[in-house]
Amino acid sequence: MCSACCEIMWILNLLKELCIESVLPVKLFCDSQSAISIAFNPVFHERTKHFELDLHFLREKISAGIVVPEKVSSDDQLADLFTKGLNGLQHDTLCHKMGMLDAFTV
Structure with missing residues (x-):
């Protein structure tokens, strides 16, 4: 902090x-x-x-x-996307919250 x-x-x-x-x-x-x-x-x-x-x-x-x-909550911590290994579902959820798009599906 x-x-x-x-x-x-x-x-x-x-x-x-x-x-x-x-x-x-x-x-x-x-x-x-x-x-x-x-x-x-x-x-x-x-x-x-x-x-x-x-x-x-x-x-x-x-x-x-x-x-x-x-x-x-730990599940909603956006920094985890950059600092931890996440499962696919949590990774996709945090990417969506940040407004990130998959370049291969656009």
């Missing part, structure tokens, strides 16, 4: 330089409920020590109203 937040900030700065207004807050979809809970919870635990710096950045952007983490 921290890496995606950095990318969001880069895109927002680029849009600002191009004088294009952006709609805030930006929805940051995540399929991990525990990651969302850690992002909102200001209390650090032993298991969150190694990414403390990234977490401060993410929490700052959440509190500023720039990003809003939202839960998305």
Whole structure:
């Protein structure tokens, strides 16, 4: 989520330089409920020590109203199309949701 937040900030700065207004807050979809809970919870635990710096950045952007983490089910996570091996049905479903077309059937 921290890496995606950095990318969001880069895109927002680029849009600002191009004088294009952006709609805030930006929805940051995540399929991990525990990651969302850690992002909102200001209390650090032993298991969150190694990414403390990234977490401060993410929490700052959440509190500023720039990003809003939202839960998305694992079946609907579009990033899985690019990062995981999927079965044919799930691959076709995610491709359809992204608006992708099969070049051989068009």
